[in-house]
Amino acid sequence: MGLCRTVLILLVALLFLPAAAESAWRSACLACHRPHHAGRGSCVGCHRGNDRTERKKIAHNDLIAGRFAHFTIKGSPVVARGEKLMDVLACRRCHISAGKGNRLAANLDRLVPGSAPQGIFDAIRSPVLFMPNFHCDYRQIGTLVNAILAGGESAGVKVGETAQVVHFEDGKQGRENSFAKQCGPCHKSLSERFGGVGHGDTGPNLSGLLTAAYPRTYRDGEPWTTDRLRKWLENPRAIRTNARMQPVRLTAGEFAQLVETLRTTAGAKP
Numbered sequence: 001m002g003l004c005r006t007v008l009i010l011l012v013a014l015l016f017l018p019a020a021a022e023s024a025w026r027s028a029c030l031a032c033h034r035p036h037h038a039g040r041g042s043c044v045g046c047h048r049g050n051d052r053t054e055r056k057k058i059a060h061n062d063l064i065a066g067r068f069a070h071f072t073i074k075g076s077p078v079v080a081r082g083e084k085l086m087d088v089l090a091c092r093r094c095h096i097s098a099g100k101g102n103r104l105a106a107n108l109d110r111l112v113p114g115s116a117p118q119g120i121f122d123a124i125r126s127p128v129l130f131m132p133n134f135h136c137d138y139r140q141i142g143t144l145v146n147a148i149l150a151g152g153e154s155a156g157v158k159v160g161e162t163a164q165v166v167h168f169e170d171g172k173q174g175r176e177n178s179f180a181k182q183c184g185p186c187h188k189s190l191s192e193r194f195g196g197v198g199h200g201d202t203g204p205n206l207s208g209l210l211t212a213a214y215p216r217t218y219r220d221g222e223p224w225t226t227d228r229l230r231k232w233l234e235n236p237r238a239i240r241t242n243a244r245m246q247p248v249r250l251t252a253g254e255f256a257q258l259v260e261t262l263r264t265t266a267g268a269k270p
Helices: 002-030 077-089 117-125 138-155 178-183 226-234 252-262
Strands: 188-191 195-198
Touching (some): 077 138, 117 138, 178 188, 226 252
């Protein structure tokens, strides 16, 4: 009889122990934080962190701040705004996100497993060499980070060694590359063959110009093509009346090298 009673007590304890432990953890968490989205389960489901300790520094290890945790909520309007902003800024002209885009710069899907959201935020806020400065405010950058994290989650990239695209500046590029000579004073571009070319900031960044990810800014929402680029260079104001750019005269060889510089073989998916 005593053995049966002991077994019964153990079974009851096993049934209620997980719930008690979860309740204790949530109580410790809620001692500092106001409850929200309680129906979604434990706090670690959205914010990560370590739920096996009450020591603050350990519990907050790899914690995702609230402004970056919207990507964990299905149908989040914050993520939707971020995805729309990514399209407006044409981030995929250089990056892969949610499995789509050009591989001229880092694959954003591979940032998700091992990068802190704040680090992604800081990278957008302080652009590196050849990355456009979109002058986004803090709220906009926050939505972009959530969109990047959501894209990485949907792509299902596994944790592993992260391959990065590294670009080096060639000191001789100004004498040898037609983009650098003819376009470089006003424009910049990342290229697969020549790395970063150009040094100007007065004109738009032309990275990925001849791909589906680049904004359709040729005329009346048309995408850029090799033929349209040739017509534009011959007389920009014939395409757009208020164009500030002057005609650029290129030889056939110079134009061919320009196209080679701008062409991206790993183009964005439609």
